[in-house]
Amino acid sequence: MTYYDVDVLIVGGGPAGLSTAWHLVRQDARWAERMIVLEKAHYPRQKLCGGGLTPLALDILHNLGLEVTLPHVSVYELRLRYRRHHYALRGRPAIQVVDRALFDAWLAEKARSQGVQIQEGVVLTGVEIDEQGVTAHTSQGLLRARALVAADGSNSAVRRFLKWGRGHKARLLEVRTGVEPDHPYFREGIALFDWDVLDMGVQGYYWDFPSWVDGSAMMNRGIFDSQFLSRRPPIPLPQILAQMLAPRGVSLEDYPLQGHPIHWLDPGMPPARPRVLLAGDAAGVDPLLGEGISFALAYGRVAAQTLNAAWATDDWQFRDYGERVRQDPCLRQLWPRRLGARLAFGSLRWPGVTRGLWRIAPQLFSLMAWMRPQYFPVTPRRMFKLHEGIP
């Protein structure tokens, strides 16, 4: 008989791994003893992220009985800008901006309160799969499990060890700058998505998110380049960010610039193999906006359902995981987002088309929101044109 140290090994204690653990214990409290979460860092660990929780993420947390009580900024208005097209979308709120380090530590604490074992400071250094299970090499020795959930982020070590392919990655750069708490973005709850960078070859946008970090008001600013079209000439992203910051009175030289990729969904890549499930960024998230927290939480929900079914049948092949992902009410939105990315960035080859799409953006939003109201964090009728321009 094969010996297992644990039934399920979850690698990565970010939203995807912790959501998998939390969903499992919610389904059956005995899961707390059957699984371990390995996290290479210690909470509160730094994770480069805007910390924007959309209603998709908040709904999943709410369904788990988790209400975000951490300090946050509620954003009620998303401002979108491209050339002379200035639009605003109002939400209820549209986003809650949290400090990611605190958010993940909070999630981990909640999971622990349900008995979930999280081993901090333990690094996965290798993995082998055989017919009976998984052997994980870690910085603390070997672990044998029936199955493994790879929730170890965009640079997934599990994917690398198992030669799962590099996948497609967006590039993101971020800086946090001090700001007065009575800045209009804080006072009125506004976040900006500035798409002018499309004209500079960026397949994405520049953002300004108001946020609280260690009790101080900070503006989280950054640039998202999806790299959706892979055969575009390389672009100097830091210079473009510096160019976007200059009119805001910010010099890039005064702040540490940080970067991290987001691995986005490739529909051709299966998110499971016998004994292994990918979740969160390791599996692939949104190529259009780079939203990932909600999808990571949703992957956790689907991974937990799949593991429960495997436990019941003792079949660990995970043949239906891909289909479960496609059927999940949150994750199925990744496919329209891919289509959106194709439209938004594919059209860069024909600048006239990009401009035309922006001209009819309110109508496009209304149509999409009418077809798929559940996908929209904002009330589409409230999308309006700003005449005064955007600061």
Ligand SMILES: Cc1cc2nc3c(=O)[nH]c(=O)nc-3n(C[C@H](O)[C@H](O)[C@H](O)COP(=O)(O)OP(=O)(O)OC[C@H]3O[C@@H](n4cnc5c(N)ncnc54)[C@H](O)[C@@H]3O)c2cc1C
């Ligand atoms: C600059 C930037 C801004 C972003 N802004 C937003 C935003 O505003 N809203 C939003 O929804 N999304 C945003 N995202 C995306 C979001 O951060 C990710 O999609 C999300 O963190 C994915 O969660 P995850 O659990 O899959 O991975 P992660 O959060 O990356 O967690 C993976 C965990 O695995 C651990 N780990 C890695 N390797 C090992 C190993 N070998 N052994 C043990 N542990 C390991 C890591 O320490 C980490 O804790 C942003 C991303 C970036 C880069």
